[in-house]
Amino acid sequence: MYEKDGEKYFVVDSHSHFWDASRENWREGREEFAKGWIDCFYGYHQLGPPETHWDYEKYLKVTPEDFKRDMYEEGHVDVAIFQSTYLKEWYTEGFNTVDQNAALLEELGDKVIVNGRFDPRDGAEGLKQLEADAKKYNLKGCKLYTAEWNGDSRGYKLTDPACYDFLQAAQDLGIKNIHAHKGPTIWPLNKDAFSADDVDQCATDHQGLNFIIEHAAIPRIDDFCFMAVQEPNVYAGLSVVVGGLMHARPKFFAKVMGELLFWVGEDRMTFGGDYNIWTPKWQVEGLVDWQMPDDPAFSDYPRMTTASRKKILGLNAARLYDIPVPAELQLPTDDPAQPGEQLVDA
Amino acid sequence: MTATVDGVWRALETVMDPELDEPITDLEFVESHTVSDDGVATVVLRLPTFFCAPNFAFLMVADAYDAVMEVDGVRHAVVTLQENQTADAINKGVAAQSGFVKAFEGEATAELDELRTEFLSKAAIAGQDRVAQPLVDEGAHPDQLAAMVLGEVPPSVDLDRLRDRRRKVGLPAGDDAPLLMHADGSRVTTEQVPLHLRRARLRRVGIEANGHICRDIMQTKLAVGAP
Numbered sequence: 001m002y003e004k005d006g007e008k009y010f011v012v013d014s015h016s017h018f019w020d021a022s023r024e025n026w027r028e029g030r031e032e033f034a035k036g037w038i039d040c041f042y043g044y045h046q047l048g049p050p051e052t053h054w055d056y057e058k059y060l061k062v063t064p065e066d067f068k069r070d071m072y073e074e075g076h077v078d079v080a081i082f083q084s085t086y087l088k089e090w091y092t093e094g095f096n097t098v099d100q101n102a103a104l105l106e107e108l109g110d111k112v113i114v115n116g117r118f119d120p121r122d123g124a125e126g127l128k129q130l131e132a133d134a135k136k137y138n139l140k141g142c143k144l145y146t147a148e149w150n151g152d153s154r155g156y157k158l159t160d161p162a163c164y165d166f167l168q169a170a171q172d173l174g175i176k177n178i179h180a181h182k183g184p185t186i187w188p189l190n191k192d193a194f195s196a197d198d199v200d201q202c203a204t205d206h207q208g209l210n211f212i213i214e215h216a217a218i219p220r221i222d223d224f225c226f227m228a229v230q231e232p233n234v235y236a237g238l239s240v241v242v243g244g245l246m247h248a249r250p251k252f253f254a255k256v257m258g259e260l261l262f263w264v265g266e267d268r269m270t271f272g273g274d275y276n277i278w279t280p281k282w283q284v285e286g287l288v289d290w291q292m293p294d295d296p297a298f299s300d301y302p303r304m305t306t307a308s309r310k311k312i313l314g315l316n317a318a319r320l321y322d323i324p325v326p327a328e329l330q331l332p333t334d335d336p337a338q339p340g341e342q343l344v345d346a
Numbered sequence: 347m348t349a350t351v352d353g354v355w356r357a358l359e360t361v362m363d364p365e366l367d368e369p370i371t372d373l374e375f376v377e378s379h380t381v382s383d384d385g386v387a388t389v390v391l392r393l394p395t396f397f398c399a400p401n402f403a404f405l406m407v408a409d410a411y412d413a414v415m416e417v418d419g420v421r422h423a424v425v426t427l428q429e430n431q432t433a434d435a436i437n438k439g440v441a442a443q444s445g446f447v448k449a450f451e452g453e454a455t456a457e458l459d460e461l462r463t464e465f466l467s468k469a470a471i472a473g474q475d476r477v478a479q480p481l482v483d484e485g486a487h488p489d490q491l492a493a494m495v496l497g498e499v500p501p502s503v504d505l506d507r508l509r510d511r512r513r514k515v516g517l518p519a520g521d522d523a524p525l526l527m528h529a530d531g532s533r534v535t536t537e538q539v540p541l542h543l544r545r546a547r548l549r550r551v552g553i554e555a556n557g558h559i560c561r562d563i564m565q566t567k568l569a570v571g572a573p
Contacts, residue, residue: 032431033431036395036397036431040395040397043394043395043563043566046566047559047562047563047566218552218556218559219365219552219553219556219559221548221551221552222468222545222548222551222552222553223552226548244559244562245559248558249558249562252551252554252555252558255551255555256555259547262544296483
């Protein structure tokens with residue numbers, strides 16, 4: 001819980017990690033990729049305020065004590081949602097697996113939710129694993145990393161028939177939140193696995209699922225917004241949006257937030273601090289203090305209200321994950337302000 | 347005629363990052379450029395991260411090669427990308443002039459013209475915000491904007507840029523071309539103007555936000571250098 005100026009905020013960090021990028025975990029023969037990956041994250045890390053920067057060695061693998069302090073003691077987070085990202089083609093034991101994440105479950109109890117993952121290219125075995133994980137950890141969400149390497153394959157689309165099989169299976173297992181990583185352009189070649197084009201049809205075809213598009217599809221935020229307007233079960237995950245822009249490029253952060261508030265709306269935006277790319281403290285405090293600049297160039301963007309901040313920082317994610325919110329931290333009335341029909345093509 | 351380093355740089359200034367819609371020279375993607383007395387130009391490119399997409403990287407290296415080869419006095423060009431996941435394949439592919447599919451045999455299935463066109467088309471939409479926004483600020487009404495042609499717009503760098511992106515995707519770009527048009531070249535009606543401008547701005551914000559992240563990551567890399 002974070003309190004400022006008499007207002008109390010229930011904080012759900014809906015996109016966090018607890019990774020192992022240590023040298024011992026770099027897969028033999030693939031060290032270049034394992035290092036390239038974490039170096040890339042380390043570049044992002046430095047877009048946060050200088051006083052929050054860590055040295056590289058610490059960055060490779062933090063301890064459970066670091067996590068607890070950074071998230072809960074200093075970071076104001078009430079509930080953290082772990083996203084599992086395997087990358088086993090590069091990291092021997094996986095970068096951030098559901099089992100690694102779950103190791104903290106016993107100790108942290110309700111303060112952490114572990115999300116699973118699946119990869120449609122794993123076939124029948126993958127379905128079996130998903131079922132086992134879902135039962136073992138009572139999964140309510142999964143992270144999909146569509147550009148993950150898998151053998152010779154360099155990515156997949158949400159609309160691939162095999163992915164539909166997995167999405168149906170997930171739904172049957174009680175999983176209702178799908179976090180799709182649609183982020184900065186990387187692999188794979190011309191298939192462009194981070195293009196957000198596939199979300200549209202997939203969301204329409206799976207009304208029982210929520211699709212949280214992490215990083216709000218930067219660099220394809222325009223495609224994402226046009227699509228999200230038409231799909232009420234699509235959400236903008238603010239991971240990277242806040243961490244990558246709020247400190248480093250405040251003017252652009254305001255523009256991006258303005259566009260998201262206009263097209264997607266404050267009821268469908270979720271905060272994600274992206275630990276341990278960044279720590280949540282400065283992001284939570286920054287968002288609570290943040291307001292659209294008082295400048296003519298921003299005049300037709302929606303303003304952030306205290307209610308908007310409460311929704312974005314935690315209440316929206318709490319709703320998606322059925323997280324109980326103490327009465328004093330809830331909004332008095334639920335008054336969703338969705339973008340209107342006028343944004344959809346006539 | 348002897349080729350000059352300045353000539354090579356000017357050629358590189360015409361090479362764009364397709365998605366960011368900015369010259370690679372402004373983005374600091376050119377690590378070094380030299381030219382020898384006997385006309386061998388050597389250019390080394392770099393990108394913000396090891397994982398920058400190979401499709402875009404290939405386009406930039408190939409475009410840089412083509413641009414440098416056009417410079418007067420350049421007899422031979424060696425353009426290479428450093429420190430990227432696919433640098434070897436790209437460098438070999440560009441040197442052999444074999445095309446993207448051949449360079450990534452078994453992984454890539456199509457050449458990159460479509461990708462290039464997709465982003466140029468977005469740039470042609472984003473450019474309308476750049477040109478129209480100052481007019482809106484001066485009080486232009488939707489009916490004026492819907493009727494306006496490029497020849498009526500005051501000259502500016504942004505106007506030249508808009509014309510250029512339109513020409514590249516085969517859209518009307520002359521003085522009698524409408525200022526506001528949809529991606530398919532059709533006119534924007536008065537009623538559509540407000541939403542069209544919102545969309546154009548969103549395209550621009552998307553492209554520019556991405557450009558800022560790339561610049562910031564590049565600065566970080568240059569300043570600290572990941573170990």
